Amino acid sequence: MIRIDVSKCSGCRRCEVNCSFFHSERVGRNGSRIKVVKIEGKGIDVPVVCQQCEERFCTKCPESAITIGQRGEIVVSPTLCTACGACEKRCPIGAIEIFNEIALVCDLCGGDPRCVQECNLEAIVFEPKVTEAVSLKDMRKGVRGLSPEAKRLRFAKRIARDTRTKWLATRRE
Amino acid sequence: MLYGYGGRILRVDLTSGEIQVERTDPQFMLKVIGGRGLNSRRLSLELKRDVDPLSPENLLLIGVGPLTGTLLTGSAYFTISGKSPLTGILGDSAAGGHFGPELKQAGYDQIIITGRSQWPSYLLIADDHAEIRDASHLWGKDIWETTASLRKELGDNAIQIVAIGPAGENLVKFATVACNNSRMCGRTGMGCLFGSKHLKAVAVRGTQPVAVADPGTYQELCRGIDQKIVAHPEFERRKAMGTTMLMTALNSLGILPTNHFQKGVCDYVDRVSGERLARDLKVKNKSCFNCNVHCSRYYMTGKVESEGPEFETLCSYTSRLGSDDLEFALKMNAFLNRMGVDSVSSGETIGWAMECIQRGLLTKDDLDGLDLRWGNRKAIEKILSMIVYREGIGDAFAEGTRSLAQRFGRGTEAYAFHVKGLDLICGDPRGIKAYGLTYAIASRGGDHLRAEPFFELTERYDEAEKRFGTRDAANRLAENGKAALVEYSERLALMTDCLTMCKNIGLCMDILDFESSSSLLRAGTGLKFTPERVDEVLKNHILADRLLNIEFGLEGSQDTLPSRFIQEPLEGGPSKASVVNIEKMVKEYYRIKGWDEEGNPR
Numbered sequence: 001m002i003r004i005d006v007s008k009c010s011g012c013r014r015c016e017v018n019c020s021f022f023h024s025e026r027v028g029r030n031g032s033r034i035k036v037v038k039i040e041g042k043g044i045d046v047p048v049v050c051q052q053c054e055e056r057f058c059t060k061c062p063e064s065a066i067t068i069g070q071r072g073e074i075v076v077s078p079t080l081c082t083a084c085g086a087c088e089k090r091c092p093i094g095a096i097e098i099f100n101e102i103a104l105v106c107d108l109c110g111g112d113p114r115c116v117q118e119c120n121l122e123a124i125v126f127e128p129k130v131t132e133a134v135s136l137k138d139m140r141k142g143v144r145g146l147s148p149e150a151k152r153l154r155f156a157k158r159i160a161r162d163t164r165t166k167w168l169a170t171r172r173e
Numbered sequence: 174m175l176y177g178y179g180g181r182i183l184r185v186d187l188t189s190g191e192i193q194v195e196r197t198d199p200q201f202m203l204k205v206i207g208g209r210g211l212n213s214r215r216l217s218l219e220l221k222r223d224v225d226p227l228s229p230e231n232l233l234l235i236g237v238g239p240l241t242g243t244l245l246t247g248s249a250y251f252t253i254s255g256k257s258p259l260t261g262i263l264g265d266s267a268a269g270g271h272f273g274p275e276l277k278q279a280g281y282d283q284i285i286i287t288g289r290s291q292w293p294s295y296l297l298i299a300d301d302h303a304e305i306r307d308a309s310h311l312w313g314k315d316i317w318e319t320t321a322s323l324r325k326e327l328g329d330n331a332i333q334i335v336a337i338g339p340a341g342e343n344l345v346k347f348a349t350v351a352c353n354n355s356r357m358c359g360r361t362g363m364g365c366l367f368g369s370k371h372l373k374a375v376a377v378r379g380t381q382p383v384a385v386a387d388p389g390t391y392q393e394l395c396r397g398i399d400q401k402i403v404a405h406p407e408f409e410r411r412k413a414m415g416t417t418m419l420m421t422a423l424n425s426l427g428i429l430p431t432n433h434f435q436k437g438v439c440d441y442v443d444r445v446s447g448e449r450l451a452r453d454l455k456v457k458n459k460s461c462f463n464c465n466v467h468c469s470r471y472y473m474t475g476k477v478e479s480e481g482p483e484f485e486t487l488c489s490y491t492s493r494l495g496s497d498d499l500e501f502a503l504k505m506n507a508f509l510n511r512m513g514v515d516s517v518s519s520g521e522t523i524g525w526a527m528e529c530i531q532r533g534l535l536t537k538d539d540l541d542g543l544d545l546r547w548g549n550r551k552a553i554e555k556i557l558s559m560i561v562y563r564e565g566i567g568d569a570f571a572e573g574t575r576s577l578a579q580r581f582g583r584g585t586e587a588y589a590f591h592v593k594g595l596d597l598i599c600g601d602p603r604g605i606k607a608y609g610l611t612y613a614i615a616s617r618g619g620d621h622l623r624a625e626p627f628f629e630l631t632e633r634y635d636e637a638e639k640r641f642g643t644r645d646a647a648n649r650l651a652e653n654g655k656a657a658l659v660e661y662s663e664r665l666a667l668m669t670d671c672l673t674m675c676k677n678i679g680l681c682m683d684i685l686d687f688e689s690s691s692s693l694l695r696a697g698t699g700l701k702f703t704p705e706r707v708d709e710v711l712k713n714h715i716l717a718d719r720l721l722n723i724e725f726g727l728e729g730s731q732d733t734l735p736s737r738f739i740q741e742p743l744e745g746g747p748s749k750a751s752v753v754n755i756e757k758m759v760k761e762y763y764r765i766k767g768w769d770e771e772g773n774p775r
Binding site: 007008009010011012013014017018020021024025026027028029030031035037038039040041043045099118120121147149150152153167168170171 | 242243244271278317320321328329330331353354379380381382383384385388392403456457458459460461462463464465467469471473474475478480
């Protein structure tokens with residue numbers, strides 16, 4: 001999985017740019033499977049990407065188009081996916097999203113994630129073997145009706161809380 | 174289909190409310206490239222020359238380049254242009270951040286705004302849809318509040334916004350436009366132009382990823398550039414400090430403006446340096462879209478936090494005003510960013526006043542009782558607030574230093590350090606002669622970014638002989654060869670502005686040249702941008718800008734520097750005893766251009 005270190009991300013979005021270019025030879029947020037959320041005024045930038053969560057909410061696909069690959073990544077079948085949006089609705093952090101008639105989600109680029117390659121701040125790190133699965137159960141509450149962007153913002157706010165506290169603590173010393 | 178380019182141009186008439194979309198014509202783009210070049214050409218074609226900059230007839234242009242928002246590192250910029258309210262000649266200013274790429278993804282190369290809305294408005298663009306919306310509830314809010322409010326009410330945190338603050342609303346002549354809270358189109362008063370049109374903000378959301386003509390070649394070219402950037406000897410310093418590294422760098426050359434250019438060496442530089450900022454107050458790196466340098470920084474002092482500052486702001490609010498208080502400068506940086514005020518021009522108005530007080534040309538009574546002694550923080554804070562709201566004497570300051578000094582007269586004009594009405598940046602030209610020439614001839618007035626002739630600081634003498642015919646071109650104190658250097662750098666600077674790319678990377682890190690830029694343009698757009706064609710386009714642009722400025726009333730006699738830099742030798746330091754023989758360099762520059770003795774193209 002791809003681990004995020006909020007304290008290091010500069011918000012440059014090179015992960016987005018290279019994810020999008022690798023998968024489609026085009027550059028744009030909507031073509032990317034990792035999306036950087038910016039909380040401006042707080043200095044926070046968070047790359048939000050599939051956390052291979054314990055619960056695997058998105059796999060309850062009505063078309064059975066979503067399975068789990070050998071690296072633990074989510075695999076979307078391009079032939080079975082009807083872009084119904086059920087997975088997008090179920091993911092509590094906005095990490096899977098419909099664009100151009102298919103659900104886009106991190107596929108780990110076949111084991112060599114381009115986003116990680118291009119991040120020279122170590123804000124995202126690839127862990128080939130997941131030692132401890134992340135639970136997103138508590139993120140599920142209150143997500144009904146929220147857009148993927150709004151869900152990403154919610155998730156970003158949660159995982160950035162500690163970073164802000166640490167920064168502020170060093171200023172009070 | 175069109176590659177690289179967004180493919181459309183948006184026309185908005187704020188008076189009638191009419192919005193039109195035009196297709197981008199590739200034949201036209203071959204002549205202008207994009208960004209600043211595209212904007213300048215639009216002014217040439219469509220602007221009535223004698224128009225009052227604050228009238229509805231003035232054009233407000235927002236342009237991006239063919240490579241903006243692509244795989245190219247630093248391709249984050251956008252340029253805002255119009256007839257400048259501050260100078261009355263060509264005005265434009267660029268910024269990075271994330272707005273430019275978003276505009277491209279919405280499918281636009283340029284927004285052309287004319288007219289004046291009857292009430293405060295903002296422009297909302299979402300791909301194919303564009304509308305003028307009421308901004309009455311945002312009027313009066315600062316830039317940070319405006320950005321946050323708009324994102325909240327539109328229910329989309331990823332929307333990109335450019336906005337003005339109270340300074341722009343109150344028509345402060347050097348008001349800025351900002352995106353991402355702290356990325357500023359700072360110079361020539363483009364925020365004032367927004368305010369004059371009752372335009373509070375432009376909000377953009379684009380969902381269509383940008384395609385290039387030849388992705389394989391383009392990727393290879395971009396990878397090559399990335400490797401050059403990372404291998405650059407300044408890479409780590411730039412990553413740690415960004416432009417604030419210039420505080421100690423300029424001080425060590427004896428050209429750090431101190432007490433309003435009375436000295437080039439600042440005794441307390443270590444207390445206000447980029448090194449100290451990075452060590453004590455920076456919490457992390459910040460970055461524009463798709464950059465691997467991350468030269469911007471986020472700081473927290475315990476009392477105030479923000480992205481920034483850049484060198485110009487840091488110097489303008491420390492040594493230039495005789496203040497050794499770093500935390501105060503950071504507080505001012507946040508204030509200026511919120512209110513939307515250019516730090517260089519505002520700093521110059523205050524520096525001018527302080528020097529005039531020192532010399533007894535002005536008294537406290539002239540300045541509403543403000544005690545503008547060197548480094549007096551309370552007075553600096555007070556006058557800035559008075560400028561933003563045009564209160565008392567702040568109303569005169571808000572007109573810019575040239576107008577301010579003319580109002581007082583009594584010899585104070587000699588201490589108003591501007592060229593053509595645009596206040597000088599922080600770098601004493603007496604120790605960097607090519608920069609001096611750039612300030613004198615720049616088509617938007619006293620500023621370095623039109624050429625950024627960093628080459629004179631490199632001491633690459635053999636390369637200087639090869640490129641410019643004399644080893645002197647790489648000697649910062651020499652005047653010989655500088656006209657050739659500036660003429661060359663001016664084209665390269667325009668190139669980066671047309672792409673639109675970051676100048677710190679493209680130019681200062683010596684990453685772009687005409688050959689590589691042409692290759693990028695060809696692979697990106699699929700259009701026949703040969704090096705010859707690109708060179709012709711750039712030369713035509715510079716000529717057209719000159720003609721446009723002459724039609725705005727510019728005269729060759731204005732291609733000069735304030736008298737201090739020509740007549741008063743620098744006291745002490747590594748640039749000791751130096752002055753700028755500006756006339757000689759300007760004449761040489763005209764000669765290379767093929768212009769006559771008065772600076773008129775033949």
